[in-house]
Amino acid sequence: MATKRSVSTLKEADLKGKRVFVRVDLNVPLDDNLNITDDNRVRAAVPTIKYLMGYGAKVILSSHLGRPKGVTPKYSLKPLVPRLSELLGVEVKMANDCIGEEVEKLVAQLPEGGVLLLENVRFYKEEEKNDPEFAKKLASLADLYVNDAFGTAHRAHASTEGVAKYVKPAVAGFLMQKLDYLVGAVANPKKPFAAIVGGSKVSTKITVIESLLGKVQILLLGGGMIYTFYKAQGYSVGSSLLEEEQLHLATSLLEKAKAKGVSILLPTDVVVADKFAADADSKVVPASGIPDGWMGLDIGPDSIKTFGEALDKTQTIIWNGPMGVFEFEKFAKGTEAIAKKLAELTGKGVTTIIGGGDSVAAVEKAGLADKMSHISTGGGASLELLEGKSLPGVLALDDA
Numbered sequence: 001m002a003t004k005r006s007v008s009t010l011k012e013a014d015l016k017g018k019r020v021f022v023r024v025d026l027n028v029p030l031d032d033n034l035n036i037t038d039d040n041r042v043r044a045a046v047p048t049i050k051y052l053m054g055y056g057a058k059v060i061l062s063s064h065l066g067r068p069k070g071v072t073p074k075y076s077l078k079p080l081v082p083r084l085s086e087l088l089g090v091e092v093k094m095a096n097d098c099i100g101e102e103v104e105k106l107v108a109q110l111p112e113g114g115v116l117l118l119e120n121v122r123f124y125k126e127e128e129k130n131d132p133e134f135a136k137k138l139a140s141l142a143d144l145y146v147n148d149a150f151g152t153a154h155r156a157h158a159s160t161e162g163v164a165k166y167v168k169p170a171v172a173g174f175l176m177q178k179l180d181y182l183v184g185a186v187a188n189p190k191k192p193f194a195a196i197v198g199g200s201k202v203s204t205k206i207t208v209i210e211s212l213l214g215k216v217q218i219l220l221l222g223g224g225m226i227y228t229f230y231k232a233q234g235y236s237v238g239s240s241l242l243e244e245e246q247l248h249l250a251t252s253l254l255e256k257a258k259a260k261g262v263s264i265l266l267p268t269d270v271v272v273a274d275k276f277a278a279d280a281d282s283k284v285v286p287a288s289g290i291p292d293g294w295m296g297l298d299i300g301p302d303s304i305k306t307f308g309e310a311l312d313k314t315q316t317i318i319w320n321g322p323m324g325v326f327e328f329e330k331f332a333k334g335t336e337a338i339a340k341k342l343a344e345l346t347g348k349g350v351t352t353i354i355g356g357g358d359s360v361a362a363v364e365k366a367g368l369a370d371k372m373s374h375i376s377t378g379g380g381a382s383l384e385l386l387e388g389k390s391l392p393g394v395l396a397l398d399d400a
């Protein structure tokens, strides 16, 4: 398990007729019509839920979706109900809230083997604050707590951490139990070991890079991450994604990498767009030549070539965060090229690990998921494991 100790698991619990609160990570990508564009995280949650149903538990599912500020209809978990019902072979009931009297009534009506999905737990700001009173309210719904939300295990939130103090037993689900592979692979990687970090969660992931410098020999940066580094080097970045507060960190990371002999590769060219849209005008420009009013949405062809050559020298690769806005065809080439390169290298014996909701979605979209050594539902969580950190969502569970 992802800590120095082993935690209690599902098999040890007595389930029949018990109300079981299961924290899952159903934070899936949805399109504008609220259709699920990649259901990996839903499918990953199924084994634990089916096991609980099979033993006559009353299953209460809890998850977040996105990063809502208060109740926001577009972040409702309702679009998950049809797919969950289909995969589980039962009619999943949906609650309009995640705490309160209405929810308590629905829980009381659950038959053995029934499944109730609670509404987005992040509609309450108390969730991310890990508010104890809120955690107690969640806990009061159940007789047993199961955490199977690996993708959110690096967050100490009320439904991933706090709740485990107030409902016992608190155990790990099957997805959490599969972490041992990941821990082993990143603890003793075959070298050279490379990390590829991209995506849009710049402020969370840029802070991980410092620890990665002690683990990897090669670090490739892409996605929305790079513009903060460009700006720190004095380039103009137009209207690209930028974390002004992290400019100093970006500068110091480049210096530290140099001192440690880690090769950090930033793209030398990028694909820029005149707006954030699938039909935007686009062109390839050097990294130092992003025009005002344009935004970088993918890495360019020269960078794809250089990244490929660097990856050819590696034995282990961990990848989190797409290279560009792969949801738009025009800006998907960088991500697709890296996915193809990793698939090719896996065939040559290189260990390849892909983590993260959107990264896995991109690899699935390219039809290459089964060509990788390991696909993980967690991006930020995988990176924190790689740093050697214990995950709060695992630490909160009972000892084995």
Ligand SMILES: Nc1ncnc2c1ncn2[C@@H]1O[C@H](COP(=O)(O)OP(=O)(O)O)[C@@H](O)[C@H]1O
Pocket: 198, 199, 200, 201, 202, 222, 223, 224, 225, 241, 296, 297, 298, 320, 321, 322, 323, 324, 325, 326, 327, 355, 356, 357, 358, 359, 360, 378, 379, 380
């Ligand atoms: N240059 C960019 N500008 C803005 N967003 C980007 C850029 N490159 C990638 N992205 C976005 O990053 C998102 C995924 O980021 P993130 O959540 O960090 O990855 P993961 O879910 O794999 O951990 C995708 O939706 C993608 O469109």
Ligand SMILES: O=C(OP(=O)(O)O)[C@H](O)COP(=O)(O)O
Pocket: 025, 027, 066, 067, 151, 152, 155, 201, 355, 356, 357, 358, 377, 378, 379, 380, 381
């Ligand atoms: O999508 C997730 O993480 P990931 O993008 O790092 O894979 C998880 O659901 C956690 O979401 P958060 O980063 O909003 O806490």
